[in-house]
Structures are given as structure tokens and as C-alpha cells.
Amino acid sequence: MSVLDQGELLRLSCPGEKQPSADSSATQASAVQPLHGLKLASHAVLEKAQQWGRLKCSKCGRSRMFFCYTCCSLVGVSQQEIPSIKLPVKIDIIKHPNETDGKSTAIHAKILAPDDVNIYTYPCIPDFDTDKVVLVFPGPGSLSMQDLLQHLRDSSADGDPCPKRHKADVTQGATHVARDPGSAVSESRACPLERVVVIDSTWNQTNKIVTDERLQALPRVELRTRKTCFWRHQKGKPESYLATIEAIYYFLKDYHEQCLAQEYSGEYDNLLFFYAYLHSLVNSAKTAAGRD
DSSP: OBOOOHHHHHHHTOTTSOOOOSSSOHHHHHHTGGGTTOOOOOSHHHHHHHHHOOEEOTTTOOEEBEEETTTTEEESSOGGGSOBOOOSSEEEEEEOTTSOGGGBSHHHHHHHSTTTEEEEETTOOOOOOGGGEEEEOOSTTOBOHHHHHHHHHHHOSSOOOOOOOBOOOOOOOSSSBOOOGGGGGGGOOSOOOOEEEEEESOGGGHHHHHTOGGGTTSOEEOOTTOOOOOTTOOTTSOTTOOOHHHHHHHHHHHIIIIISOBOOOSTTGGGGHHHHHHHHHHHHHHHHTTOO
16 A cells, blocks of 8 residues: 655666656556546646656655655645545544655645644544445455445435436536535435545554454445555555555546436546656656566
């Protein structure tokens, strides 16, 4: 569940070496095929920041690129230059204390959706209303998204059916700011989900957190049809074991379509803003080195 280490990113952008643009070449387009078709804000700001190299974080003084994963703040780019996303539910990320901050994709969600994402370091876990919270985690007993829909219906206080699917009314507004996907929730209380819990750690470290008694009452959801495109996928784990930011993105997309019954129009694609850019850099570097 980690991301490109910023030291590795620096090596990909060493001065004097010709670096591929994240949006430009045919080779690049082939490399990002798993993320093809996303409605992303322009990566021009990241390309420019990459040329500058690492800068000191204004808060802690450490050398960082794009953002400081320690302070959850931007470095070398401004808030106005990156996407800002409103989510239909709150996201609580429980991070393993041994998870390397610089390799975690959890920070992407916090920076891109700061009002709706919180990161806690285990053993710190907030108190949950178990009727309105789910844990995204695969394994025996985990629900599919369709099963979750039924679970939410059963737990709904008024028992109203979920709304019928309708074409989303997309508002053309600011370049980066997504429309409020939670606006449709007020039309029906059939899907009373309020919070989603995601574990941020290597897969070999998850057992300590997922077995914590404070999480045992939460229904678990598995994104069975989704496959990771993470460049550091852990050997021996199925492709459905996703990076943290992938799990958040795919859950929200499926929730939007299947539980809110709305047509998906890219409302959460920009959660992958940093991830897609780093993915393209890694794959372009592999292509340049002659590796698959």
C-alpha cells in the first residue's frame, strides 16, 4: 500500500537527464493504460515542480517534492493549482506505525480531499457508529458492493428503497473542483453510510490492525472486481489487493454507481491525480530501461 519514494522520484528527475513528460509521448500513453480515460486535472503543475526538484517544507524544513508527507502540506505547488475534491462520505485511514510515510498513498487522499479525509496512526482509532461505517478490507466474510447495498437498506432507519438510477446532473464549474456528490444523498436516506475506514500498511502488517476489537463490529467490503496497477505490488498477493488510494477511489466510484444509483462522470478521478502521474513516471522509466 505504498507509493514511489521521494528519493526515487528525485532519481527519476536528475538534472541533465532527459525525462519523459507525464502527458506527451506515445510510449507514455501505453505505459499509463491501466489508468487510461480518467478525467484528471492537468499534470503541468507537477511537471514544473519536478523540474525544480526537491524543496524545503515550510513547516518542518525537510526536503520534499510535491508535498510533505509528514506535515500533510504542499511543497512547490499551491492549493489553487491542484484538484480539490468533495466526497460523499468521510474517509478514516488507519495507518500502521511502521508504514513508511514517504511510500504511503494515504497522503494523496488527505491533500486532495482535506475536508473529508483523516489519517490516524495505530493504535489510535476513532469511535465509530457501527451502523453507518464500513471497513474496506478483503477476506472471508467481506461483502461485495451489491451486498453492501442490501446491508445499508436493512440498516436504514426508515427502510426506504434506494433511488433509481438516473443520469447525473453535472455542473460545469471551476476547473478542478468537483461538484458535491453528497447532494443526492439528501434525496433519500436509503444509503445512510457516513464513514469508510481504510487500513494503510503493507499487506503483511495488516493483521494487527484488522483484528483490533474496535473494528470487529464493522461490516467489511471487498472490491473483488478491481485490480491494482501499483508498481510495487507485493508478490504472492492477489491483484485485488489494492494500494490505499486505489481502494478509496474504487470504493467511492462503486458506491456512487451502485449505492447512490448515479451515473459516474469522473467525480472522484482526481483522487488519482498524484498516483497517475507517479505511475506514468515509473512506467516510462522502465520502458526507457528496456524493462517490462
